[in-house]
Amino acid sequence: MxxxxxxxxxxxxxxxxxxxxxxxxxxxxxxxxxxxxxEGMPLAVVRPGTCExxxxxxxxxxxxxxxxxxxxxxxxxxxxxxxxxxxxVSIERMNRIREIxxxxxxxxxxxxxxxxxxxxxxxxxxxxxxxxxxxxxxAMIGGVLSTNAGGANVLRYGNVRDLCLGLEVVLPDGxxxxxxxxxxxxxxxxxxxxxxxxxxxxxxxxxxxxxKLHPRPVFHATALVALEDLRxxxxxxxxxxxxxxxxxxxxxxMSRSYVAGYEKLVPTARRFFENFYPAVLLVELATVxxxxxxxxxxxxxxxxxxxxxxxxxxxxxxxxxxxxxxxxREAAAELAFRKHPVIDTDIAVPVDCVAxxxxxxxxLGPVST
Amino acid sequence: MxxxxxxxxxxxxxxxxxxxxxxxxxxxxxxxxxxxxxEGMPLAVVRPGTCExxxxxxxxxxxxxxxxxxxxxxxxxxxxxxxxxxxxVSIERMNRIREIxxxxxxxxxxxxxxxxxxxxxxxxxxxxxxxxxxxxxxAMIGGVLSTNAGGANVLRYGNVRDLCLGLEVVLPDGxxxxxxxxxxxxxxxxxxxxxxxxxxxxxxxxxxxxxKLHPRPVFHATALVALEDLRxxxxxxxxxxxxxxxxxxxxxxMSRSYVAGYEKLVPTARRFFENFYPAVLLVELATVxxxxxxxxxxxxxxxxxxxxxxxxxxxxxxxxxxxxxxxxREAAAELAFRKHPVIDTDIAVPVDCVAxxxxxxxxLGPVST
Numbered sequence: 062m063x064x065x066x067x068x069x070x071x072x073x074x075x076x077x078x079x080x081x082x083x084x085x086x087x088x089x090x091x092x093x094x095x096x097x098x099x100e101g102m103p104l105a106v107v108r109p110g111t112c113e114x115x116x117x118x119x120x121x122x123x124x125x126x127x128x129x130x131x132x133x134x135x136x137x138x139x140x141x142x143x144x145x146x147x148x149x150v151s152i153e154r155m156n157r158i159r160e161i162x163x164x165x166x167x168x169x170x171x172x173x174x175x176x177x178x179x180x181x182x183x184x185x186x187x188x189x190x191x192x193x194x195x196x197x198x199x200a201m202i203g204g205v206l207s208t209n210a211g212g213a214n215v216l217r218y219g220n221v222r223d224l225c226l227g228l229e230v231v232l233p234d235g236x237x238x239x240x241x242x243x244x245x246x247x248x249x250x251x252x253x254x255x256x257x258x259x260x261x262x263x264x265x266x267x268x269x270x271x272x273k274l275h276p277r278p279v280f281h282a283t284a285l286v287a288l289e290d291l292r293x294x295x296x297x298x299x300x301x302x303x304x305x306x307x308x309x310x311x312x313x314x315m316s317r318s319y320v321a322g323y324e325k326l327v328p329t330a331r332r333f334f335e336n337f338y339p340a341v342l343l344v345e346l347a348t349v350x351x352x353x354x355x356x357x358x359x360x361x362x363x364x365x366x367x368x369x370x371x372x373x374x375x376x377x378x379x380x381x382x383x384x385x386x387x388x389x390r391e392a393a394a395e396l397a398f399r400k401h402p403v404i405d406t407d408i409a410v411p412v413d414c415v416a417x418x419x420x421x422x423x424x425l426g427p428v429s430t
Numbered sequence: 431m432x433x434x435x436x437x438x439x440x441x442x443x444x445x446x447x448x449x450x451x452x453x454x455x456x457x458x459x460x461x462x463x464x465x466x467x468x469e470g471m472p473l474a475v476v477r478p479g480t481c482e483x484x485x486x487x488x489x490x491x492x493x494x495x496x497x498x499x500x501x502x503x504x505x506x507x508x509x510x511x512x513x514x515x516x517x518x519v520s521i522e523r524m525n526r527i528r529e530i531x532x533x534x535x536x537x538x539x540x541x542x543x544x545x546x547x548x549x550x551x552x553x554x555x556x557x558x559x560x561x562x563x564x565x566x567x568x569a570m571i572g573g574v575l576s577t578n579a580g581g582a583n584v585l586r587y588g589n590v591r592d593l594c595l596g597l598e599v600v601l602p603d604g605x606x607x608x609x610x611x612x613x614x615x616x617x618x619x620x621x622x623x624x625x626x627x628x629x630x631x632x633x634x635x636x637x638x639x640x641x642k643l644h645p646r647p648v649f650h651a652t653a654l655v656a657l658e659d660l661r662x663x664x665x666x667x668x669x670x671x672x673x674x675x676x677x678x679x680x681x682x683x684m685s686r687s688y689v690a691g692y693e694k695l696v697p698t699a700r701r702f703f704e705n706f707y708p709a710v711l712l713v714e715l716a717t718v719x720x721x722x723x724x725x726x727x728x729x730x731x732x733x734x735x736x737x738x739x740x741x742x743x744x745x746x747x748x749x750x751x752x753x754x755x756x757x758x759r760e761a762a763a764e765l766a767f768r769k770h771p772v773i774d775t776d777i778a779v780p781v782d783c784v785a786x787x788x789x790x791x792x793x794l795g796p797v798s799t
Binding site: 163164165167209210211215219220221222242243244245246247248251252254255258259262263264276295296299302303304306307308348349350407409410411412413422 | 450452532533534535536576577580584588589591592610611614615616617620621622624625627628629632633645664665668671672675676677716717719776778779780781782783
């Protein structure tokens with residue numbers, strides 16, 4: 062066994078050079094996750110710089126029958142990058158934005174590009190890569206694709222699956238699968254792209270992607286909305302969508318216990334409502350052109366309050382107030398992981414079944430509709 | 431061989447009853463396609479009425495090693511339902527709309543439901559199933575899913591892949607794959623749903639689906655736009671999208687030769703432009719609320735004409751004029767198949783490469799950007 066470990070290390074050195082191999086305590090940065098739940102020493106962390114190096118690592122691992130776990134930004138909460146005894150393949154050095162094609166609204170990127178960095182880079186063209194969530198400042202494209210991340214704008218732009226046109230993937234045997242098309246419709250052969258997205262690295266390591274970009278919204282209108290009955294939420298969402306021409310970018314549910322937990326966690330935080338309501342929704346509309354979004358929000362909320370659907374509502378009057386509202390929502394991971402044991406995160410339920418689900422599973426943490 | 435054919439027929443009769451089995455010239459309706467290019471007598475056409483019957487047919491076919499070809503509305507142009515010597519499994523009797531959940535904006539349907547019929551059924555809820563194309567009045571859900579159809583609204587609503595949340599599939603060995611979730615995000619296991627969509631029936635027969643619905647647009651603004659240079663089209667599309675908050679539902683390109691061909695085919699048709707331009711675009715915006723769409727269209731077109739991007743433009747002033755514009759576009763299949771030999775249809779090219787593609791492949795028929 063020691064002989065083969067030595068041979069693996071020698072092999073890895075020949076592929077990436079000794080500078081890009083980490084063992085023992087030098088692997089800490091990659092082998093512990095944010096939740097503190099998943100920790101285990103890998104055989105080695107390697108940081109390849111090219112497609113060919115990734116392929117060679119996978120061939121070597123196959124030869125010695127050592128498991129391989131790809132790792133990107135290490136921001137996952139469910140142990141997807143846990144790899145005790147494995148070769149952890151970090152794609153963080155492959156972080157080049159190869160091309161931004163503003164007319165076609167696509168970006169060609171390597172898997173190690175940080176999500177927020179891509180969004181920032183395309184901003185100069187008036188475009189956005191709209192995937193965003195608490196960890197967007199460190200999560201990487203390869204990771205969000207392998208987990209099919211959703212995030213706070215999922216309602217408007219879909220999961221990252223909906224934002225991906227093409228992929229470059231190194232298969233477990235070292236072959237390279239080139240699916241790098243920028244086609245809106247690609248009906249050639251089986252849809253291998255979507256099979257690999259969300260596969261958590263089990264089918265191969267994503268090393269590059271062609272991603273869709275969207276016009277960058279300039280105007281935002283944000284509100285916290287309190288409901289006595291969560292069952293009203295889907296119809297209210299539809300009212301916002303219809304009134305705004307589908308300009309809703311966020312519609313995030315927070316339970317009574319979540320809001321209470323947040324106020325305990327951050328005692329200095331602004332209290333938006335005097336009472337604790339069964340359901341608080343964070344609603345955000347965003348457009349490229351100012352279409353009197355705030356006014357529109359007010360109209361829909363006014364109607365809903367008259368009908369008794371909405372118990373109370375606060376519309377952000379400044380960017381600071383908007384940020385305060387988002388801080389409430391973005392504490393979700395922190396709040397969820399204070400309760401132990403953590404059972405699961407990111408549970409999905411059909412939109413019109415959320416209220417019933419929550420009734421039947423009491424004392425849940427925050428859930429995104 | 432005759433013995434086994436006899437055994438297959440006996441087996442099929444036991445499954446679906448002799449009323450639902452067709453052989454010889456009785457198979458004509460299914461064994462000839464609209465293009466006249468694909469014609470071949472199947473061993474039999476069978477019309478199962480339930481999931482269990484479909485499963486039993488597939489098991490029987492496997493036992494006798496007979497190919498099976500699923501057939502839905504038989505509107506395809508590329509021979510996907512060609513099945514000489516095969517058992518053609520028509521799913522047309524499985525045509526029930528099981529459920530319309532208007533709050534969640536989903537419909538649960540069987541694969542034999544006709545595309546336009548579904549759209550019509552959800553209209554009473556102010557919703558639309560937005561997939562549409564020339565053959566929507568006879569194409570069926572199972573067929574459009576198996577071919578990942580796009581259609582005239584693909585720009586706004588995506589391919590049918592983007593409209594599908596769940597599937598029920600009978601696998602080649604008769605097992606039933608139940609992927610009937612209504613989840614906007616389903617990250618459990620591998621994405622088998624997308625693997626089956628667009629697989630042309632090679633991986634199984636789709637027998638039911640859960641489909642997304644959208645708010646039904648009430649207001650439309652439609653124009654024909656003439657360009658001297660197709661290279662201007664992507665930026666012009668972006669201008670329409672940004673100005674309207676992504677209200678563009680159609681953006682269809684027709685070449686000079688296409689427009690000339692149409693005028694020859696339908697000499698009585700209205701001529702929108704005095705000249706033949708290199709590129710004519712059919713542009714349509716649609717919203718749930720009237721946001722002065724016509725005015726918006728005029729503004730963007732006015733700007734573009736001033737900048738010399740647009741050579742000429744006609745905005746539909748009535749529903750009849752809108753229909754005339756669509757008639758021009760919808761003659762595409764008819765025009766394409768008048769030229770022989772037909773080489774291919776539905777070619778996909780990245781948006782910003784369409785102009786170059788057309789330059790390099792002279793004398794193409796109509797192409798959808």
